[in-house]
Amino acid sequence: QSIISPPSHCPGCQRHIPPWDLVPLLSYLWLRGRCRHCRTTIPWRLPVVEVGTGVLFGLVAYLTGSSIATLVVLVYACFFVVIIFIDLDHRLILNKIVFPGMVIALPLFPFGPTGGEAYLRSAAGGLLGFGAILIIYLPSRGGMGEGDVKLGALAGLATGFPPGDSDSADELYIRGRRGLLVDGIEAQGSQGCDALWALFCRQRHCFTLL
Numbered sequence: 001q002s003i004i005s006p007p008s009h010c011p012g013c014q015r016h017i018p019p020w021d022l023v024p025l026l027s028y029l030w031l032r033g034r035c036r037h038c039r040t041t042i043p044w045r046l047p048v049v050e051v052g053t054g055v056l057f058g059l060v061a062y063l064t065g066s067s068i069a070t071l072v073v074l075v076y077a078c079f080f081v082v083i084i085f086i087d088l089d090h091r092l093i094l095n096k097i098v099f100p101g102m103v104i105a106l107p108l109f110p111f112g113p114t115g116g117e118a119y120l121r122s123a124a125g126g127l128l129g130f131g132a133i134l135i136i137y138l139p140s141r142g143g144m145g146e147g148d149v150k151l152g153a154l155a156g157l158a159t160g161f162p163p164g165d166s167d168s169a170d171e172l173y174i175r176g177r178r179g180l181l182v183d184g185i186e187a188q189g190s191q192g193c194d195a196l197w198a199l200f201c202r203q204r205h206c207f208t209l210l
Contacts (some may be wrong), residue, residue: 012040024050046086053081075108076101076158083151084157093147098154102126105157121160129156 133152
């Protein structure tokens, strides 16, 4: 419900969950998937998301190495992971997540993996992402939500435009995305996944690996 307040609590007994019961995956295994106090079952999705996020972080570190750019991409990835799973559960892309992401993305962009005229390229990417999704949103008549348009702006701010030194990877992303739009395939939660894919395609090593 919140990063700071209210603190983590059990939905069954409403009791505060102490930090030692919040260790990713280990606490779930130690408590055997149940609340320490009322024995309410902890959803299995929680450890799955924790493991998946850990794998994602490891992939980012592998592709970007040890640098400031790695930390920047990890920050972006955190936002997109939260957006993806909330969208899957509730079909909502929340302003309280997207707007802070936009505020953070612009100043972080110069330290990310793309470099070069950073602020202009980040702003241009944000406008392009916003405009491209807006063009699709307007005639969709409810088929796409306003949150998707804002997420397009966030993804653009994070990836920038025009492409940097990973042109081939960006072209791969654009061609793949265009194919999805032409075919009319817009799966639930796909916008956040697209944003993550675009972010990874900024890495030359990612394109080489794929």
